[in-house]
Amino acid sequence: MLSMLRTLWIVFRHAFRRRVTYQYPEQPVPLPPRWRGRIILTRDPDGGERCVACHLCAVACPVDCIALQATEDEHGRRYPEFFRINFSRCIFCGYCEEACPTYAIQLIPDFEMGEYNRQNLVYEKEHLLIDGPGKYAGYNYYRVAGVSIGGKGKGEAENEAPPVDVRSLQL
Amino acid sequence: MATIYVDNKPYVVNEGRNLLQVCLSLGFNLPYFCWHPALGSVGACRQCAVKQFKDEKDKRGKIVMACMTPAAEGVRIAVDDEEARQFRETVIEWLMANHPHDCPVCDEGGECHLQDMTVMTGHNYRKYRFPKRTYQNQYLGPFINHEMNRCIQCYRCVRFYQDYAGGQDLGVFAAHDRVYFGRHKDGVLENEFSGNLVELCPTGVFTDKTLKGHYTRAWDLQTAPSVCVHCGVGCNTTPGERYGLLRRIHNRFNHDVNGYFLCDRGRYGYEFVNGERRVRTPLLKRDGALGPVTRAEALTEIGKVLSGPAVLLGIGSPRASIESNFALRELVGPDRFYDGVSARERQLLSAMLSTLRAPGVHSPSLREVGEADAVFVLGENLAEVAPMIALQVRQAVYRSTVPMGERLGIPAWHDSAIREAIQGRHGPLYLATVTGDKLADVATRSWCAAPDDLARLGFAVAHCIDPTAPSVSDLSEELPGLAKEIAGALRSAQRPLIVSGPSCGSLAVVQAAANVAISLSAAGAQHAALCYDAPECNSFGPALLDGHGLDEALQAAKSGSVYAAIVLENDLYRRADRAAVDAFLEGAEQVVVIDHTVHDTTKRADVVLPAATFAEGDGTLVNNEGRAQRFVQVFKAQGDVQESWRWLGELSRTAPSNGAWQNLDHICTRIAETAPALGEIARVAPAATARFLAQRIPRQAHRYSGRTAIGAHVNVHEPALPEDPDSPMAFSMEGFPSTCSSALTSAYWAPGWNSVQALNKFQAEVGGPLRVGNAGVRLWEVAEGHDHKYFEVIPPAFQSREKEHLAVPLHHIFGSEELSVLSPSVAERAPASYVAVNFRDAEALQITDGENVQLVLDGIPYRLPVRILPDLPSGVVGLPSGLPEMSWVKLPGWGKIVKEVPA
């Protein structure tokens, strides 16, 4: 008897507490910046695609929902020919972002991805690629890597000496 | 055997090895770079450091390189020693100081020995903050990509290229921290084994350029054990597929066959599988044009003729599997099954086959070729027709000098010291070929002559070895001495080897080689061997099924009978005279061609059925040694593509016949029952019902990615996995990755070992055979007794003719083989057609290099540019064999060179 009254009292008291329920969707949900939601592909500060098609995100993905194919432009810059994420399988674990050596793939605080048709949850590169760098705004992988690409020859990356003169021993 | 102590535990090991090999064989994870089981030690990388102690009481010890220290009795070392461990970590740190930040875009990544070793030593963070050294890359041709920044100066590449494979155009340049591995200038790497650099280089300096064109990480490839289809040696391969495209070929270790290596034709010929000339659907001729139809329509159309009055002729193929040839034989009946090779080749093959199966003659495995201590090559330009045999002959002449070094107290594994000690000397190698050979740099003597003269030399050698062998009368001046010298070298060797084959189209050459082998066995040589190379991947297969000659089939056109023909994976225009084939195909009621690639014969067919290539089907091939080897389907092809034997099985179900097989095992059982020579075929690989811990063996690595996204753009619901009724493997990453049958293992992996060197963990001794035995079954072993029946017909000496020249075939590793040349990279290396003439003949004819002439052969004129070939004997001209533009020329044959008169 006493415990029932006590319970009633507690419930009654809650009627005067501050509301924690959000009236979603009328009222937007405030999301913490590190929320792991929809996945995007970003661009480096020069506007080039950041993803170098290394397949590390794909292999890290526990549900294997990333598939891509590498290709190269005429100067040897590697990028994905296609890049597909099947969001109907994704568990938003963030392993792909963690594996990515170029900060290309990032999870953003957006979860509003509901679809009536499951097929629409398959995102291709055109749905994933944004026009900015997202997090780590300054990072540009190809500025650090040793491979040459259009506009960056051997020895022109960050902290690189000019190419060795192989014929230095010849007179 | 010796007892050594590692980390204070005693181990019994093979004496005469180095500590690195021993430690790896015992299962220790000791990092290394420069050592390779096939190349021996040089001690260049300083990575394999261990601590050696004088005795039990020695607590200080000293750091030594394991690969440079003999595993002698009582040696005490510590692998797990703090100082040694730190040393190894520091060495990696130095190697990494200049290493670029490339892994994400490096094709080696994921199967990189440097990545593995870096992780193994525990070097995690770079401390080096100064500018990194950089290099310019070189263009190295269509096979190899060069990214020199990634080099760690282990010297493996040049040691393989120069010392092992005999290449000249890859070297080391500059000095100290600027050494450079490349060519003297940009250009195509000439050596026919350059592709092995991809697997040998422990980093991403040399990578597969064709793979780069459709790059896929190693863990994403679906693979299955396979066999190379581009010559008769039958090297074991691992093809890798992704998204329905064949991506690359890697070596698959088979200690008895190809060991660690492949030739460039085998590695880069694969792209015909993805080619535009593939047949992907059944085709039916309507109103004179072939067009796609459904499989039911095609089968009905064929069924009409099968149940009709026409006699059904089946033409087999040396490039189709045993199973497919057999299925054809079952459908048409043994009397109407033809082997599908030219009359001359048939004659040569049957002479070779009967010699190899005769008692007293040993047909060596490729490994045994490399262990011979005196070699006599008769008629074959090995580097062009069977490159891997050439590679092993090169090892044989090197290895037979190793005892010289050993007498000086240098162990056999101490590669650089041995080479220093022997100063370029090599074991006895005699080359008798039509034109100069790539092995000439290590030959004791080489001699170029017309095929008949080569044969005469062979017969003379046999007579010198065994006087009861037929003798050769009136040998020209230099020959008796040469024959005696060769006979002497073969007689005094422990393991003499004769290498010959059909490539110069001369029966006499094949028989002369047989006589030499028989004479050695008659003279009591215990370990003499005779190695014939075979032109195609299954040349001996149709012959073992007792096929009739193709020419007999072609006669049908003249006989006036009503006939229909089923042509199995064969372009008849490469086998016989164009007019005869035309008449045969036109005279037939119906021509059915089952093949994977469009060629002249498919164009004239009434029905074409799409066949599976080696990558899309299962089957068995018999190599030049008589070894039956299974290739397992790598991936399911789209649409109606299936193995030829499956098509033929379906056809026989529409006709009254008994070929009611449903899968590979059924047909193998049936072969074993009907063809006694192939009784072992079912033993070649485990049956499809075999299970390993109640599971199938996965074709995909456990890290295979994208399973739920690959087909999601078509349908978000994942389809069921394809069934495999023919092998115990699954088209999946699930299953039990058993390595207990080498015939079913395509990729080796062990924790911490992601590169090809994971293989170490699966060999009883690193570098030796696989723990579970090597794949393949030899169909015959050397029978007891001696068959002293010599071939008696000795051709007269070659006489050059006044107005005519003897045209002989010249083979090209890139270009002469039908399928590999459909690969763009191989096609880029193929020569344009030409006629080769020697200096004197050119002078007499007043023609110069590059000039166009007419060569009239059998009444057919060929307009060809002249190529001056100094080694060619007088009176002989050479024509490239098998090039797409002149695929059939009856060679050897007499032809006339007519100088073109400028218009």
Ligand code: SF4
């Ligand atoms: S968040 Fe996790 S499940 Fe989703 S794509 Fe990335 S790795 Fe895969």
Ligand code: SF4
């Ligand atoms: S890990 Fe990053 S760079 Fe690599 S493929 Fe994925 S998104 Fe691209």
Ligand code: SF4
């Ligand atoms: S060679 Fe190996 S370690 Fe170096 S960049 Fe390539 S994958 Fe990375």
Ligand code: SF4
């Ligand atoms: S190129 Fe490769 S094999 Fe050659 S020295 Fe450098 S790392 Fe070694």
Ligand code: FES
């Ligand atoms: S492996 Fe021993 S020094 Fe290189």
